[in-house]
Amino acid sequence: MTAIRILLLLFFPTVVFAQSDKSFVKNWTSHQIPKSEQTNLLYSANLRFVFLKDGEIMTSNLTQETKKIELPFEFTPSGFREQMTMNGNKTIIKINDGYLIGFDSGEFGGSLYWFSKDGKQKYNVSNHNIVQFIKRNDMLYAIEGLCHMGTDFGSILLLSTNQGEWSAKDYLKLPYAPMAIGLDSDKNFIIVTSSALLSVDVKTNITVLEEYAKWQPSKYHSSLVIKNDIVYIGMKEGIYKLNLKTKKAEWLLPN
Numbered sequence: 001m002t003a004i005r006i007l008l009l010l011f012f013p014t015v016v017f018a019q020s021d022k023s024f025v026k027n028w029t030s031h032q033i034p035k036s037e038q039t040n041l042l043y044s045a046n047l048r049f050v051f052l053k054d055g056e057i058m059t060s061n062l063t064q065e066t067k068k069i070e071l072p073f074e075f076t077p078s079g080f081r082e083q084m085t086m087n088g089n090k091t092i093i094k095i096n097d098g099y100l101i102g103f104d105s106g107e108f109g110g111s112l113y114w115f116s117k118d119g120k121q122k123y124n125v126s127n128h129n130i131v132q133f134i135k136r137n138d139m140l141y142a143i144e145g146l147c148h149m150g151t152d153f154g155s156i157l158l159l160s161t162n163q164g165e166w167s168a169k170d171y172l173k174l175p176y177a178p179m180a181i182g183l184d185s186d187k188n189f190i191i192v193t194s195s196a197l198l199s200v201d202v203k204t205n206i207t208v209l210e211e212y213a214k215w216q217p218s219k220y221h222s223s224l225v226i227k228n229d230i231v232y233i234g235m236k237e238g239i240y241k242l243n244l245k246t247k248k249a250e251w252l253l254p255n
Helices: 002-020 079-085
Strands: 029-031 049-053 056-060 089-095 098-104 110-115 122-126 130-136 139-148 151-162 165-174 178-183 189-193 196-200 206-211 223-227 230-234 239-243 249-253
Touching (some): 049 223, 049 230, 089 130, 110 130, 122 165, 130 178, 139 165, 151 178, 189 223
Antiparallel strands (some): 029 249, 049 056, 089 098, 110 122, 130 139, 139 151, 151 165, 178 189, 189 196, 223 230, 230 239, 239 249
8 A cells, every 4th residue: 555655646746747737738828819018928928839749739938849850961051152041040841852941041031942862962942031831732832931120021832843853933922921831621821920810722812810910929920830720829928829710819828
């Protein structure tokens, strides 16, 4: 009996910790979306990132937590042009003939490069500010754009190969710069942009799901996860949650 009690004492704190772990979004509580006058939320807290892990919506203030692909090689930009365009935020996708790597240095530019599997060969595909890749119906897309000091533009690119060489072509111009993208159950693109949350259907029709310019965390989108047609957007301090079916919006904060 004593041995059983010891085991329970050792096990119980682990259970309590797992249930109250603030990295599980399901443990966060719902609040009203903060309005613009609530400036304390904007400047006093960490930027939250959301990601899926073992089917659970998780959150962290570390971008490393959300990283999904590691390159099996290291590369160094060669020449002035590559040094200028292969900087900033990096997004990677593995493809049949190697890797596509997008770079986003904001107002300083960006680029899209193809690399061979061993990293010994590469070429420039385009000079877009690549934000994120996404697949839909065996097609590969990327979002690109820039929001900076009055500049606000973006698009969805269609990425494809012709005789073994990759190209990036405009699929759809967006009204605002995109920050993150996902898919709902109907294969609609759900896109976090600088000024609104958008839905783009397979016929490229754009629907505004939420205009959030009037509420406080609108300039601090970090990431997007969609599960069971519920959208989770990592922002400053909290997480924006939207049910795509009921249109109910919530602001989640840790207990």
